[in-house]
Amino acid sequence: MVERAVSFTCTGCGAPLQIKAQGSTQVVACSHCGSVLDAQDPRHQVLSQYKANYTIEPTIPLGRRGTFRDGTFEVVGYLRRRTRYYGADYDWAEYLLWNPYKGFRWLIEAGGHWTFLSTLPNPPLETLS
Ligand SMILES: [Zn+2]
Structure with missing residues (x-):
């Protein structure tokens, strides 16, 4: 199993994003604007928008x-x-x-x-x- 990473820009805000496992990834969430993007679509259309009431920082960063x-x-x-x-x-x-x-x-x-x-x-x- 070798899946390459794919880089693109968020269609919601233009921030740089990366899909680590192209074939296994369904959606990608943008940490900058909260957009949830379709990872299977080459145009990476916005599927939904998420606004957090609060943020939680993971102990281990992404x-x-x-x-x-x-x-x-x-x-x-x-x-x-x-x-x-x-x-x-x-x-x-x-x-x-x-x-x-x-x-x-x-x-x-x-x-x-x-x-x-x-x-x-x-x-x-x-x-x-
Ligand atoms: Zn974004």
């Missing part, structure tokens, strides 16, 4: 590279997640990592604990005993 046992990966995405369980809220952060030869991985941070994850190529098979 674009930062790090080396793991599995290789060197770049942070290409960030999510803040929350769930409520028996009335208590639990928050965590998910970083989407990318290596053009190895694909995607996830780095999860919850309560100061970090977990490095790989997705399974196929779902596990259920065995009947």
Whole structure:
């Protein structure tokens, strides 16, 4: 697997943007203007506009590279997640990592604990005993 990066300008504001995994990317969000662009469309049309009420700075900035046992990966995405369980809220952060030869991985941070994850190529098979 080798997917090349593609550079272009945001059709919403003209800021420079880059798609790290062209064939695997559906949308690209512009951090400058909040536009969500169609990554599959060569003209990168604006699909929606997002206005944040507040911003959250990830502990690891987008674009930062790090080396793991599995290789060197770049942070290409960030999510803040929350769930409520028996009335208590639990928050965590998910970083989407990318290596053009190895694909995607996830780095999860919850309560100061970090977990490095790989997705399974196929779902596990259920065995009947
Ligand atoms: Zn923009």
